Every structure is written in structure tokens, then in C-alpha cells.
Amino acid sequence: MIEVEHLDKRYGDSFAVQDLNLTFPEGQLTALLGPSGCGKTTTLRMINRLIEPTGGRILLNGQDTRSLKPEALRRGIGYVIQQIGLFPHLSVAQNVAIVPDLLGRDRRATAQRVDELLDLVGLDPAVYREKRPAELSGGQAQRVGVARALAADPPVLLMDEPFGALDPLARDRLQEAFRDIQRRLGKTVIMVTHDIDEALRLGDRVALMRAGRLEQFGTPDDLIHRPASDFVRDFLGEDATLRQLAGRPVSAFVRAGLPSPGAPRVQADLNARSALSVMLREGHDTLEVLRGEQVLGHVAWQDLRGGSGG
Numbered sequence: 001m002i003e004v005e006h007l008d009k010r011y012g013d014s015f016a017v018q019d020l021n022l023t024f025p026e027g028q029l030t031a032l033l034g035p036s037g038c039g040k041t042t043t044l045r046m047i048n049r050l051i052e053p054t055g056g057r058i059l060l061n062g063q064d065t066r067s068l069k070p071e072a073l074r075r076g077i078g079y080v081i082q083q084i085g086l087f088p089h090l091s092v093a094q095n096v097a098i099v100p101d102l103l104g105r106d107r108r109a110t111a112q113r114v115d116e117l118l119d120l121v122g123l124d125p126a127v128y129r130e131k132r133p134a135e136l137s138g139g140q141a142q143r144v145g146v147a148r149a150l151a152a153d154p155p156v157l158l159m160d161e162p163f164g165a166l167d168p169l170a171r172d173r174l175q176e177a178f179r180d181i182q183r184r185l186g187k188t189v190i191m192v193t194h195d196i197d198e199a200l201r202l203g204d205r206v207a208l209m210r211a212g213r214l215e216q217f218g219t220p221d222d223l224i225h226r227p228a229s230d231f232v233r234d235f236l237g238e239d240a241t242l243r244q245l246a247g248r249p250v251s252a253f254v255r256a257g258l259p260s261p262g263a264p265r266v267q268a269d270l271n272a273r274s275a276l277s278v279m280l281r282e283g284h285d286t287l288e289v290l291r292g293e294q295v296l297g298h299v300a301w302q303d304l305r306g307g308s309g310g
């Protein structure tokens with residue numbers, strides 16, 4: 001469990017984070033959400049002491065993090081950032097194994113764990129183990145980054161916009177895969193995002209920040225249905241329909257029959273909001289929806305904009 005008490009970070013006269021009080025529950029994913037510059041990244045980086053607080057304290061399982069050596073602290077806390085910084089001259093397997101190797105873990109056990117982790121993030125070890133980072137797509141590299149962060153088996157994982165650089169389809173898939181992994185492994189995850197849908201979809205809890213302070217902390221349901229302030233309502237409520245679409249598969253909107261000629265094809269489990277993005281990007285007002293190879297039917301723009309979906 002991570003507890004943040006009266007946490008401040010001041011730069012000159014201005015506060016990047018001000019009197020933040022928050023408990024990140026164990027084994028859950030908490031999304032740190034808020035507009036640009038509200039202090040999300042600063043908060044995250046104070047937890048692993050990449051940034052030292054000006055005031056207040058952070059407790060990791062009851063222990064003040066200032067009493068731990070930063071290096072020792074960071075070994076127990078995985079860290080995933082958008083530009084994941086894989087070492088270009090090392091293979092995928094070597095990149096994933098960096099921390100276990102550093103810790104002097106048994107080589108054979110590590111090799112086996114690397115394969116398990118690659119499998120877990122959806123990369124076939126036989127295919128990807130020996131590849132170099134330059135041979136990977138952005139999404140694959142992000143997956144390797146997640147596997148690397150999990151390799152040392154840290155109980156806590158800090159993630160800063162980990163899926164930010166991906167296109168909507170790859171992002172959806174990796175988000176789902178990650179959510180699954182997090183639930184299965186029971187990691188405590190703190191994820192910075194400015195993407196409302198990502199926070200609502202992945203977060204067990206959402207901490208919404210504004211100008212360095214905590215505006216609301218609660219479940220996604222709390223924030224949507226019981227907003228603590230007008231700011232929360234406005235921040236989440238710009239387009240309730242889109243928000244709702246993000247949580248539903250496009251298959252919920254399928255009609256029988258043919259789409260317009262040349263319509264892009266999407267898989268049934270794609271979320272409806274991403275389906276809408278595909279329409280916008282490709283300039284089509286219908287999509288053909290498939291499950292595997294099987295055509296289920298089509299969805300039309302008006303159906304998605306209605307947002308009700310059965």
C-alpha cells in the first residue's frame with residue numbers, strides 16, 4: 001500500500017503538487033487523471049524518488065520512502081514510460097531480463113520467466129526473443145516495455161502514459177491485455193493518463209487532479225455519477241456519449257446486412273469509440289464487423305452517435 005500525506009512539490013513560488021493526501025490501494029489500478037500540468041507526473045515521480053518532495057511524506061507499506069535508498073526503492077517499483085527506452089544493441093530477451101540479471105538472479109530461471117512474460121504480453125517468445133528493438137513496431141516495443149517492468153516481479157508498478165504513443169487499435173489491445181495481467185498478478189499499479197476513457201476503463205480507482213491538488217478520488221462510477229464538484233462534472237462530461245461508447249464493444253451496435261462499398265473492417269471486440277475513430281479516420285460512415293473471419297454485419301455512424309447500443 002502506498003500512502004501519500006500532505007505531499008508538496010514547489011518550484012520557486014508555484015506548487016506543482018500541493019497538500020496531496022491519497023492512499024493507493026494494494027493490488028488495484030489507480031489512474032492519476034487530470035489536465036495537462038496538473039501535477040500527475042510530478043506525483044508519480046515523487047513515489048519512486050526521481051523527484052524529491054518539498055514537503056509531506058510517502059509511505060510504502062508503512063515505511064517512509066525517505067528512509068530507503070532511492071536505488072533500493074526503485075528496484076522494488078517497476079516504472080514504465082511512453083518512450084520506453086529499450087537498449088537498441090540488446091535482444092528483446094536481454095532487454096526484458098535487465099533487472100533480474102542486475103539482481104543476480106539465476107540465469108535459467110530468468111530465461112524461462114522472460115518467455116512467460118513475453119507470452120503474457122502477447123508476443124510469441126520463439127518469434128520475438130532474439131529480435132532487436134529496431135525490428136519491432138511501436139506497439140510491440142510497448143509490450144516489451146511492460147514485460148520488462150514485470151520481469152523483476154515488483155509489487156508496485158508506476159506507469160506514465162504507457163499506451164500514449166499507440167494508434168487506437170493497438171492501444172485498445174494492449175490496454176485490455178495489461179488489465180488482464182494486472183488483475184491476474186494482483187499488482188498495485190499507478191498509471192498517469194490524461195485520457196479520460198483510459199482512466200475510466202482501466203482504473204479501479206481514479207484520482208482526478210487539478211492544479212496540483214486532488215479534486216476527487218473514487219471509483220469510475222463515483223466520478224461519473226457522483227462528481228464531487230463542477231470541475232469533475234465538466235471534465236468527464238464533455239461528451240457523455242463518447243464516454244459510454246468507450247466501454248462497449250462495437251458488436252453491441254451491429255445490424256445485419258451489408259455496409260457501404262469499401263467500408264473498413266473491424267473486429268467485434270473493438271470498443272465502439274475506437275470504431276467511431278476508424279470511421280473518422282477512414283472517411284466512411286459504416287464499418288463491416290467481423291468475429292475472426294466471420295462477418296457479423298455492419299454498424300452505421302448514426303447508430304454509434306445514438307450511443308445506446310443493445
Ligand SMILES: Nc1ncnc2c1ncn2[C@@H]1O[C@H](COP(=O)(O)OP(=O)(O)OP(=O)(O)O)[C@@H](O)[C@H]1O
Pocket residue numbers: 011015016017034035036037038039040041042043194
Ligand atoms: N522542473 C520543473 N521546474 C519548474 N516547474 C516544473 C518542473 N517540472 C514540472 N513543473 C511544473 O509543475 C506543474 C506540474 O507538472 P507535471 O509534469 O507534473 O504535470 P502533468 O499533470 O504530468 O502534465 P502533462 O499531462 O502535461 O504531462 C506544471 O505546471 C509544470 O510546468
